[in-house]
Amino acid sequence: xxxxxxxxxxxxxxxxxGLGLAILLSLPSVLGALPAADSDVGATELLEQVRDSxxxxxxxxxxxxxxxxxxxxxxxxxxxxxxxxxxxxxVWWRGSEDWRMDTLSATGxxxxxxxxxxxxxxDYEDNRATLSSDPDIRLxxxxxxxxxELGRRLLSEATxxxxxxxxxxxxxxxxxxxxxxxxxxxxTTVDRVDVWxxxxxxxxxxxxxxxVGSDTAALxxxxxxxxxxxxxxxxxxxxxxxxxxxxxxxxxxVAAAADQFAPAVAPDRLAGLDRRTDxxxxxxxxxYGRGVTLLAAVPIWDxxxxxxxxxxxxxxxxxxxxxxxYVSVGPLGLLLTPGSREQRSWLIAGxxxxxxxxxxxTDVARIPxxxx
Amino acid sequence: xxxxxxxxxxxxxxTWVTILLLNALPxxxxxxxxxxxxxxRPGSGPAFLSAVLADGTLFPLAALAIILPLxxxxxxxxFAGDSVAGEAQSGTLRYLLVRPVGRTRLLVAKLVSVIAxxxxxxxxxxxxxxxxxxxxxxxxxLAASVSGTTLTPEQVAVRTVLAIGYITLSMLGVASIxxxxxxxxxxxxAAALGALAFLIASSLLLTLDAAEVLxxxxxxxxxxxxxDLFRDPIFWRDIVRGIGLQAVYVVVLLGAAWANFTTKDVTx
Numbered sequence: 001x002x003x004x005x006x007x008x009x010x011x012x013x014x015x016x017x018g019l020g021l022a023i024l025l026s027l028p029s030v031l032g033a034l035p036a037a038d039s040d041v042g043a044t045e046l047l048e049q050v051r052d053s054x055x056x057x058x059x060x061x062x063x064x065x066x067x068x069x070x071x072x073x074x075x076x077x078x079x080x081x082x083x084x085x086x087x088x089x090x091v092w093w094r095g096s097e098d099w100r101m102d103t104l105s106a107t108g109x110x111x112x113x114x115x116x117x118x119x120x121x122x123d124y125e126d127n128r129a130t131l132s133s134d135p136d137i138r139l140x141x142x143x144x145x146x147x148x149e150l151g152r153r154l155l156s157e158a159t160x161x162x163x164x165x166x167x168x169x170x171x172x173x174x175x176x177x178x179x180x181x182x183x184x185x186x187x188t189t190v191d192r193v194d195v196w197x198x199x200x201x202x203x204x205x206x207x208x209x210x211x212v213g214s215d216t217a218a219l220x221x222x223x224x225x226x227x228x229x230x231x232x233x234x235x236x237x238x239x240x241x242x243x244x245x246x247x248x249x250x251x252x253x254v255a256a257a258a259d260q261f262a263p264a265v266a267p268d269r270l271a272g273l274d275r276r277t278d279x280x281x282x283x284x285x286x287x288y289g290r291g292v293t294l295l296a297a298v299p300i301w302d303x304x305x306x307x308x309x310x311x312x313x314x315x316x317x318x319x320x321x322x323x324x325x326y327v328s329v330g331p332l333g334l335l336l337t338p339g340s341r342e343q344r345s346w347l348i349a350g351x352x353x354x355x356x357x358x359x360x361x362t363d364v365a366r367i368p369x370x371x372x
Numbered sequence: 373x374x375x376x377x378x379x380x381x382x383x384x385x386x387t388w389v390t391i392l393l394l395n396a397l398p399x400x401x402x403x404x405x406x407x408x409x410x411x412x413r414p415g416s417g418p419a420f421l422s423a424v425l426a427d428g429t430l431f432p433l434a435a436l437a438i439i440l441p442l443x444x445x446x447x448x449x450x451f452a453g454d455s456v457a458g459e460a461q462s463g464t465l466r467y468l469l470v471r472p473v474g475r476t477r478l479l480v481a482k483l484v485s486v487i488a489x490x491x492x493x494x495x496x497x498x499x500x501x502x503x504x505x506x507x508x509x510x511x512x513x514l515a516a517s518v519s520g521t522t523l524t525p526e527q528v529a530v531r532t533v534l535a536i537g538y539i540t541l542s543m544l545g546v547a548s549i550x551x552x553x554x555x556x557x558x559x560x561x562a563a564a565l566g567a568l569a570f571l572i573a574s575s576l577l578l579t580l581d582a583a584e585v586l587x588x589x590x591x592x593x594x595x596x597x598x599x600d601l602f603r604d605p606i607f608w609r610d611i612v613r614g615i616g617l618q619a620v621y622v623v624v625l626l627g628a629a630w631a632n633f634t635t636k637d638v639t640x
Contacts, residue, residue: 010635017627024620061609090607102603106596107419108518109603124518125422225609235605241520243426243512 036168036175039199043163046179049202050155053148056201057230059092060172064145064221068330071315079139083219083332087142092231100236101143112143113238120238128245129238147221151195151204155181157291171196171205172223181292187273187356188212188293189331201228209292211331218330264299264344264367271295271352271359288350288360295350295357297364305345309336319354323361326354333357337364373477377485390447391493395500397443398435402501406508419599424505426512429525431505432498432532433602436539439497440595444490445571446564448543451489452550453563455482456633460558475634479551483626486547491540498536519604531606535598538611542598545591545621546571552625555633588613591621 041049066083081087088104102111108124114134121130143149155163158181166178176196183190189212196206206222240246266286268275273288273295285298300308312318312325312334319326324337324345335357337346346364348357381387401421405411411425412418418437420430456479517523523531550567557563574590577583587593594614600607 010631013631013635017624017631020627021624024624061607090603102519104600104603104607107599111519122520124520127423129520238520241522244520 034170036170038168039175039177041177041199043165043179044160046165046177046197046199046202047155047158047160047163049199050152050179050195050197050204053202053204054152055095056203056228057094058148058201058203058226058228059231059235060090060223060226062089062091062147062221062223063087064089064142064147064150064219065217066145066219067216068218068332070329070332071311071318071327071334082140082142082145087145089142089146091143091146092235093148094231094233094236098236099143100231100238101146103142110142111238112141113236114143115236122238122240126245127243128247129240130247130249132249145219145221147204147207147223150219150221151197151207154193154207154209154292155179155195155204159184162291166194169196169206172226174198174205174226176205183292185289185291185293187271187352188291189328189333189353190292190351191331193292198226198228203228209331214330218332266297266299267363267367270297270348270363271356273352273356289352292351295348295352295360297346297348297360299344299346299364301344302339305336305339305347308347309339309345312336323358326357328354335361337361373481374484377481378488381485381489387451387489387492390451391496394439394443394447394493394497398431398438398497398501399504401435401438402431402504402508419596420602424509426510428505428507428509428511429502429528431509432501433535433598435497435501435505436494436535436598437596440539440542441575444493444539444543445546446568447493448486448490448546449550449564449567449571450560452482452486452547453554453565453567454560455486455551456554457557457560457563458554461560476630479555479626479630479633483547483551483622486551487540487544490543490547491536494536494539498532517604518599518602521604523602523604531601534601538598538601538614539595541615541618542595544618545625548622548625548629549591552629552632555629589617591617593617 064087066085066087068083070079070083090102090104091099092101093099097117098115100111100113102109105125110124111122113120113122118131118133121132122128123130144153162181162184164180164182166180168175168177170176177199178194178196181193181195191210191212191214193210194206194208195204197203198205203226205226207220208217209219210216211218266275270286270288273290273293276287276289285296288295288297309325312327313320315327317327322338324335326333326335328334331351332349333352333354334347334349335354337348339345346361348360348364350357402424405425409425411422418434420434420437424431424434546567549570550563553563553566554560557566571592574592577586577590578592594610594617597610597614600609600611
């Protein structure tokens with residue numbers, strides 16, 4: 001073979017390799033850029049579909065990504081993971097009272113099995129099953145971040161005037177028309193919530209929450225795989241394996257504990273916001289507001305508030321004044337009031353402005369100490 | 373050609389020394405666990421290691437998880453890096469190509485030989501770990517599925533075989549990188565170190581949030597997904613992606629190795 005012929009063959013082979021590489025690299029972008037088919041469904045109709053989708057059976061795999069680095073102590077580490085990290089979730093949903101959700105990790109998983117008002121948590125790495133009844137008040141858990149749960153919750157109190165249609169995208173292989181919620185209440189720090197919905201089932205497929213003044217989503221949750229069909233009963237059943245520890249817990253987290261054992265009772269109205277009636281109205285922890293304008297207040301003893309105060313005060317951007325220490329993380333604001341003579345403080349948190357939190361701090365300072 | 377390369381691989385002492393060394397660390401871990409009765413805290417350490425004190429039959433999986441992140445890829449990089457560059461360094465590549473052997477066939481035979489080496493190493497590590505685990509560690513069958521369901525011994529065996537196959541396939545990317553570098557240099561050491569540098573970079577980028585856009589394409593991204601075979605039901609998503617990603621690495625890097633090697637002036 002001549003030297004020229006050899007050079008041509010070399011050139012042709014490298015060209016073939018380069019073309020192959022270019023095709024492989026561009027394939028995901030090309031597929032991702034394929035336009036999604038839109039639907040002529042209106043915003044109000046789509047909103048109703050979402051609200052009615054709670055009993056639609058399905059199974060799938062979803063991921064949520066939180067961008068909120070919460071400055072809280074070890075009592076709240078689950079919240080830090082939930083809102084600051086990526087969560088990988090498998091779900092089997094037969095209905096709102098019969099479902100299973102696995103949170104996957106590299107070396108194991110933590111599973112929730114929910115049936116008839118009780119939830120069983122299986123932790124592979126601790127080889128332990130924990131049964132608890134669902135309290136009126138609890139901290140958020142991974143299952144709350146499923147696109148279906150998150151989307152329904154955020155849109156549950158939206159009015160027709162607050163929602164508009166946005167262009168469709170493809171999610172989990174489905175064409176999903178979009179719905180945008182822009183809250184009318186000026187006290188909220190949530191700028192908008194975008195939800196893309198499966199038009200056949202009404203299931204939210206992707207949810208993005210944006211805070212005021214930020215182009216980056218504070219929280220995103222999306223299905224990557226979805227099958228709209230009833231899972232089998234065995235998929236949502238659990239039998240504690242031989243050798244594993246089994247226990248019952250009546251207080252599942254610090255929010256539930258505070259609700260039952262805290263030294264004061266939350267008022268009926270805070271910072272001009274009414275106490276919510278869909279959750280506990282008699283416990284210490286009070287939830288206030290409507291839609292995405294939400295506020296929670298809980299009295300805590302000094303032994304819990306002291307490390308939390310140290311943590312909050314050390315957070316960059318923390319503001320300290322006579323009402324306490326205030327920190328904002330994306331759309332979420334936290335205010336811890338100063339310790340009092342009765343050795344208690346109030347932790348006030350929510351998706352509301354700093355002024356609303358300050359008003360709430362003023363209100364709780366007037367609450368008398370509970371007996372006993 | 374493939375038979376010749378396989379036979380050469382099996383006859384080389386370094387093959388068996390490498391496999392022996394790969395077995396050494398898991399065996400040492402098993403002995404230490406058995407003597408001290410101190411397992412890692414649940415959730416820390418390699419996958420399945422916290423469970424083997426109770427159920428020694430799970431030790432093959434723990435042993436594979438021990439060697440997977442570092443020792444196995446080092447062995448593969450060294451072995452594949454030596455495949456062409458080693459012949460060039462020892463001056464035998466020229467004579468090898470004098471025979472009526474196509475360069476493409478030689479390259480494929482080298483890759484097959486590397487895959488056979490990985491499979492052999494992984495199977496021997498798993499078998500040794502099964503024997504060591506059964507003899508030294510616990511004998512109480514656990515909920516072998518990470519989802520809390522009890523798997524039958526047959527199910528555990530089938531899933532372990534699938535894990536062995538998956539781990540072998542996971543090494544194809546490393547092998548292809550080392551093989552490409554092996555056709556670019558006459559130094560086996562440079563080829564092996566180049567492949568390892570690539571893997572270290574991949575492992576580092578996996579820990580960096582800012583590199584999220586690159587992560588689905590990194591060769592080490594799906595290595596630990598063999599754990600998904602022990603969920604119930606099996607979670608296939610990442611396993612399928614892991615196999616697909618390794619296939620892309622093989623196609624692209626072996627293509628580059630082929631383009632370079634088949635038109636290269638071989639002088640040594």
